[in-house]
Amino acid sequence: xxxxxxxxxxxxxxxxxxxxxxxxxxxxxxxxxxxxxxxxxxxxxxxxxxxxxxxxxxxxxxxxxxxxxxxxxxxxxxxxxxxxxx
Amino acid sequence: xxxxxxxxxxxxxxxxxxxxxxxxxxxxxxxxxxxxxxxxxxxxxxxxxxxxxxxxxxxxxxxxxxxxxxxxxxxxxxxxxxxxxxxxxxxxxxxxxxxxxxxxxxxxxxxxxxxxxxxxxxxxxxxxxxxxxxxxxxxxxxxxxxxxxxxxxxxxxxxxxxxxxxxxxxxxxxxxxxxxxxxxxxxxxxxxxxxxxxxxxxxxxxxxxxxxxxxxxxxxxxxxxxxxxxxxxxxxxxxxxxxxxxxxxxxxxxxxxxxxxxxxxxxxxxxxxxxxxxxxxxxxxxxxxxxxxxxxxxxxxxxxxxxxxxxxxxxxxxxxxxxxxxxxxxxxxxxxxxxxxxxxxxxxxxxxxxxxxxxxxxxxxxxxxxxxxxxxxxxxxxxxxxxxxxxxxxxxxxxxxxxxxxxxxxxxxxxxxxxxxxxxxxxxxxxxxxxxxxxxxxxxxxxxxxxxxxxxxxxxxxxxxxxxxxxxxxxxxxxxxxxxxxxxxxxxxxxxxxxxxxxxxxxxxxxxxxxxxxxxxxxxxxxxxxxxxxxxxxxxxxxxxxxxxxxxxxxxxxxxxxxxxxxxxxxxxxxxxxxxxxxxxxxxxxxxxxxxxxxxxxxxxxxxxxxxxxxxxxxxxxxxxxxxxxxxxx
Ligand SMILES: Nc1nc2c(ncn2[C@@H]2O[C@H](COP(=O)(O)OP(=O)(O)OP(=O)(O)O)[C@@H](O)[C@H]2O)c(=O)[nH]1
Ligand SMILES: [Mg+2]
Numbered sequence: 156x157x158x159x160x161x162x163x164x165x166x167x168x169x170x171x172x173x174x175x176x177x178x179x180x181x182x183x184x185x186x187x188x189x190x191x192x193x194x195x196x197x198x199x200x201x202x203x204x205x206x207x208x209x210x211x212x213x214x215x216x217x218x219x220x221x222x223x224x225x226x227x228x229x230x231x232x233x234x235x236x237x238x239x240x241x
Numbered sequence: 242x243x244x245x246x247x248x249x250x251x252x253x254x255x256x257x258x259x260x261x262x263x264x265x266x267x268x269x270x271x272x273x274x275x276x277x278x279x280x281x282x283x284x285x286x287x288x289x290x291x292x293x294x295x296x297x298x299x300x301x302x303x304x305x306x307x308x309x310x311x312x313x314x315x316x317x318x319x320x321x322x323x324x325x326x327x328x329x330x331x332x333x334x335x336x337x338x339x340x341x342x343x344x345x346x347x348x349x350x351x352x353x354x355x356x357x358x359x360x361x362x363x364x365x366x367x368x369x370x371x372x373x374x375x376x377x378x379x380x381x382x383x384x385x386x387x388x389x390x391x392x393x394x395x396x397x398x399x400x401x402x403x404x405x406x407x408x409x410x411x412x413x414x415x416x417x418x419x420x421x422x423x424x425x426x427x428x429x430x431x432x433x434x435x436x437x438x439x440x441x442x443x444x445x446x447x448x449x450x451x452x453x454x455x456x457x458x459x460x461x462x463x464x465x466x467x468x469x470x471x472x473x474x475x476x477x478x479x480x481x482x483x484x485x486x487x488x489x490x491x492x493x494x495x496x497x498x499x500x501x502x503x504x505x506x507x508x509x510x511x512x513x514x515x516x517x518x519x520x521x522x523x524x525x526x527x528x529x530x531x532x533x534x535x536x537x538x539x540x541x542x543x544x545x546x547x548x549x550x551x552x553x554x555x556x557x558x559x560x561x562x563x564x565x566x567x568x569x570x571x572x573x574x575x576x577x578x579x580x581x582x583x584x585x586x587x588x589x590x591x592x593x594x595x596x597x598x599x600x601x602x603x604x605x606x607x608x609x610x611x612x613x614x615x616x617x618x619x620x621x622x623x624x625x626x627x628x629x630x631x632x633x634x635x636x637x638x639x640x641x642x643x644x645x646x647x648x649x650x651x652x653x654x655x656x657x658x659x660x661x662x663x664x665x666x667x668x669x670x671x672x673x674x675x676x677x678x679x680x681x682x683x684x685x686x687x688x689x690x691x692x693x694x695x696x697x698x699x700x701x702x703x704x705x706x707x708x709x710x711x712x713x714x715x716x717x718x719x720x721x722x723x724x725x726x727x728x729x730x731x732x733x734x735x736x737x738x739x740x741x742x743x744x745x746x747x748x749x750x751x752x753x754x755x756x757x758x759x760x761x762x763x764x765x766x767x768x769x770x771x772x773x774x775x776x777x778x779x780x781x782x783x784x785x786x787x788x789x790x791x792x793x794x795x796x797x798x799x800x801x802x803x804x805x806x807x808x809x810x811x812x813x814x815x816x817x818x819x820x821x822x823x824x825x826x827x828x829x830x831x832x833x834x835x836x837x838x839x840x841x842x843x844x845x846x847x848x849x850x851x852x853x854x855x856x857x858x859x860x861x862x863x864x865x866x867x868x869x870x871x872x873x874x875x
Contacts, residue, residue, distance in 0.1 A: 187438075192684055194441040195308045197348040202445075207467075211476040212572045216581070218474060218687060222347040222445075223460055225470075225687040227568045227581070232682050 536721025
């Protein structure tokens with residue numbers, strides 16, 4: 156989709172990105188359990204992620220495209236994932 | 242499963258959630274286990290066997306899906322415990338059949354690598370090859386097998402394609418292997434090796450390397466799923482659609498099922514006339530017509546409605562909508578302290594609370610899981626349909642309210658909404674008062690949409706019809722006979738007051754009158770009291786009981802739903818009818834549910850809490866309804 160045009164310049168937490176934005180994961184940090192759950196679901200460094208849907212009433216949770224799948228998660232957990240351009 | 246059963250060689254199906262393990266299990270064994278297009282359908286292990294020509298027989302185990310052996314939820318723990326022989330006595334599987342979704346290899350191979358690291362003897366099934374090929378997968382299977390170091394079998398489980406080579410390999414491998422793994426994992430103090438964050442990262446790097454070599458790095462996007470999701474997950478249209486779907490389902494079961502119901506009713510009417518004509522007058526004719534036919538018949542009439550609600554829920558489950566509903570509802574569920582995932586068991590509970598309560602296993606946080614279990618029985622299960630329909634048709638006029646909406650259908654919808662909303666409020670109270678804690682993480686995979694398989698839907702409906710008819714033929718039949726007997730005997734004495742109905746002399750009459758004082762304040766009379774007692778077996782039993790009691794009293798008039806409805810209209814006030822409707826929204830009238838809660842929570846405390854709070858709530862709500870209705874002149 157349009158993700159590539161709207162990449163943030165600075166690394167940005169995935170949880171703060173809007174629908175249509177995406178980029179490459181550069182860091183995953185946070186509570187151990189959350190980090191492991193995210194990793195297990197394929198949110199690993201260097202993977203391309205993009206927010207493709209936002210839930211009604213405030214845009215939280217979001218649906219994220221990652222490694223060919225679609226993953227629903229809340230912005231709070233998504234903020235453990237930092238995303239950079241290219 | 243007992244020790245002896247597991248001491249035979251067996252194969253276990255493992256894989257990420259929703260990779261098609263149960264579909265493969267059904268294809269291999271001819272089984273009928275539940276399949277659905279969302280993660281977390283299977284929550285217990287299921288055992289089956291494969292019969293091969295030549296007398297070969299192979300035991301096979303279907304397991305809940307999991308992303309990793311480091312289980313987060315109870316259903317994942319079932320899988321872990323089987324593989325690592327924790328908790329159960331017995332031996333680990335002789336062969337693992339790892340099932341991976343070929344359209345999702347970038348993620349689903351992670352578990353395969355984890356299992357391989359642990360040294361399990363294993364083969365890999367690439368399932369859903371039909372969908373993968375459509376999306377341009379041209380994977381080099383030989384390279385994949387070589388790099389993984391295990392044989393690979395492309396399969397389309399739902400079309401039974403590619404099963405033969407897999408079967409041969411399974412038979413060969415299980416036959417040849419001595420039992421290898423028991424000693425590798427002593428049961429005590431076992432910790433998972435190689436499960437840290439670094440290992441997970443390394444596994445994904447390895448997947449990337451292998452998929453690149455095998456020429457399967459990227460698939461074309463799932464266009465239809467993307468298109469559908471643009472509407473279904475749209476912030477505005479998506480929410481409206483969810484409401485519209487639920488409205489449609491709950492309205493239509495009321496409006497559309499009436500045709501087949503009329504047919505069944507007419508059939509039962511014919512049988513009862515036939516019996517009356519054939520049998521001599523006397524106790525046998527009374528027993529069969531007033532007891533059995535009135536009781537069983539009045540319940541069987543509702544089969545079409547029950548099948549319809551199952552049909553709709555199965556469609557939602559099999560299409561991929563379930564996970565979307567969870568996504569859309571997460572915010573609302575968050576307000577009461579649950580997360581969207583809990584909406585899946587709740588939606589399943591509209592068919593029946595028991596699978597709903599089982600499905601709560603997929604909820605990670607124990608407090609949330611318990612809360613979900615405690616509110617599941619408030620979702621209007623299909624066993625309430627007979628009661629709702631009977632009372633609504635008897636007491637609510639079928640006026641057109643607006644467009645396609647009629648008052649009866651709207652009241653039905655209102656009863657569903659009342660249960661759902663009360664459930665959410667109760668969840669909020671539980672979470673605030675009893676189970677305080679941090680908000681849990683919500684992580685849910687949204688699968689690609691799939692055409693609901695006709696076979697799965699039909700099997701699901703058939704299983705339900707069987708269960709319902711069996712219950713009608715056993716429990717309801719027995720209850721009808723007993724109630725017929727209790728309300729027919731003893732006969733009034735010779736010097737009885739002719740103005741006093743004969744049934745008041747009977748045992749049922751006496752029992753009913755003994756409980757009447759307790760339920761009089763909510764507008765129930767003795768016959769409803771009897772119905773509430775028998776209705777503990779299953780909610781719809783009350784309909785059969787009322788039919789039998791009134792049939793005995795009136796000499797055989799209450800056969801069929803319509804007839805029973807007219808009798809209720811004549812005998813009860815509107816206030817009583819409404820009060821009973823409300824009572825059934827809340828009351829915990831189902832032993833099987835209590836038994837499952839006991840098993841799932843492993844304590845008597847929670848079923849007791851559940852029973853008491855729901856009965857209390859039902860009594861209170863009925864009291865208010867009854868008094869209000871009386872006050873308004875009903
Ligand atoms: N097109 C296609 N659909 C499939 C195939 N195998 C399974 N499905 C569908 O995929 C969905 C998931 O199938 P299940 O068999 O329930 O998956 P599972 O691995 O048992 O899932 P869990 O029990 O939740 O772990 C269902 O909608 C199936 O109809 C296949 O080979 N081709
Ligand atoms: Mg399954």
